[in-house]
Amino acid sequence: MDHHALLLLGLLKNQAQHGYQLNDFIEKNLARVTNLKKATAYALLERLRESGLVAVKLEQEGNRPPRKVYAITQSGETEFLNLLRTELSSAEPISSPESTALMFMSELEPDERMACLNIRLEKLNAHIANLENIPTHKSAVNFALERQVVLLKADRNWLMGVLER
Amino acid sequence: MDHHALLLLGLLKNQAQHGYQLNDFIEKNLARVTNLKKATAYALLERLRESGLVAVKLEQEGNRPPRKVYAITQSGETEFLNLLRTELSSAEPISSPESTALMFMSELEPDERMACLNIRLEKLNAHIANLENIPTHKSAVNFALERQVVLLKADRNWLMGVLER
DNA sequence: GGGCGCATGTAATGAGTTACATGATTGA
DNA sequence: TCAATCATGTAACTCATTACATGCGCCC
Structure with a gap:
């Protein structure tokens, strides 16, 4: 949640x-960098307001649905910097989920295993191409x-190495 | 959850x-590869049982607390292979959480920013050393x-590059 | 007899997801 | 007139986390 708060x-x-x-x-520009979903964002904004990190002002233009305009507060700014410092200084071990499957690779027949890993390779390449475009x-x-x-490429290169064994 | 089920x-x-x-x-041997916690594992085992992927047998030795011995079922084996195939073939974009902070790096004063990133670098190196030991x-x-x-090293090398700018 | 290891969990809480609800305006 | 976009959310659900509860056996 911290990184979501940090983002907002x-x-x-x-x-x-x-x-x-x-x-x-977020959807148009940051989709590749975050996975914060709409409902989650709305809920989080409300929570941030409860904690006094942001303040709301209602705005209405004509007969359109009213908008809740959120502005960061003083304590919000402080919290932002604190979060930023801790997250910047932190280094969590990366991505266990994908690694789990690797442990059991050998349970598949060689050819099927190769097939799966090749699909994986294609996807990695697609992601990379996508980001570089x-x-x-x-x-x-x-x-x-x-x-x-950088991380995707490292992953891909490692995977290519594995495929050769 | 899928990767947790896959693991169990x-x-x-x-x-x-x-x-x-x-x-x-898990605690003794896989702590670095997964973050499945005890309570979660117990709950998940129960869910797997409800779905018929595992079967339970009660065992008791003397007066000690009874054990619930879980064995994988036929449909469990099938599901295992399915999960394994999908996860092996998948490639999710890696680790958004840490990246969020990077977007806002520039909000810190240069020296503080350097300090944070250096802490990060130390932690990465510690992790690497730890795994290689x-x-x-x-x-x-x-x-x-x-x-x-591999991923940690790529991350570290990239970070060192960033620190030079 | 006191603490650790064995073995099971529950309770409370919180974050996140998907799918749906509502209702106005704008443009083809 | 019909769909998309604007703008808000709620509801139901799942997963996970932390902290705590329970009670026996074994060893010093």
Whole structure:
């Protein structure tokens, strides 16, 4: 949850926004860097408000659905920096889920195993190509994307090595 | 959850066991490859039983607490193979959580940013050293560990590159 | 007799997901 | 007029986590 809070606070720090706007931005620009879903974001915004990290103002244009415009508060800014520091300084062991399957690889017949791993390889390559096709982005997102590519490539190269054994 | 089920089914496929035994094995040998916790494992075993993927037999030695010995069923074996195939063939984009912070790096003062990233670097190195110190393991776990190391190193190298900018 | 190991869980809580609900406006 | 977009969410559900409960056996 922390990284989700960090994301919302970070976006709100640059500019006060309403939920739809945030979700829209995330979906269109950050889909590859986060997996925060809409319902989750709405709920989280509400929780952030309860904790006093953001403040809401209602806005209405004509007869359109009213907007809840969220702005970061003073304590929100502080919390943002704290979260940022801890997350930047942290290094969690990466991605157990995918690794679990690797432990049991040998339970499949060699040819089937190869087939699965080849599919995996294709997907990795597709992901990489996909990320590299994005025209270099606004600088902020770039680091995250860059890291993604680096990790995906390392994964792919390792996988290719495994396939040769 | 799928990878947790895969893990338990995989372990039970090799040998029928009771919950304590599974948890013990996981804690002692697989802590670095999975993050399945005890309470979760017990609950999951129960769910697997409800779905008919495993069967339970009660055992009692003397006056000691009775054991629920879980054995994989026929449909459990099938499900295991299905899960294994899908997970082996899958390639999810890696680890968004940590990447989120990277997007907002620039919100910190340069020296503080460097400090955080250096802490991160130390932790990565510690993780790597830790994994490499393990005497080469039973072959099954090895692939998972190997991949971990590869990814951690890629992450570290990338981070070192970033630190130079 | 006191603590550790064995062996099971439950309870409370919280985060996240998918699918659905609502209702107005705008553009083809 | 019909679909998409704007804008909010709720409901039902699943998974996971932490902390705690229970009670016997074994060894020092």
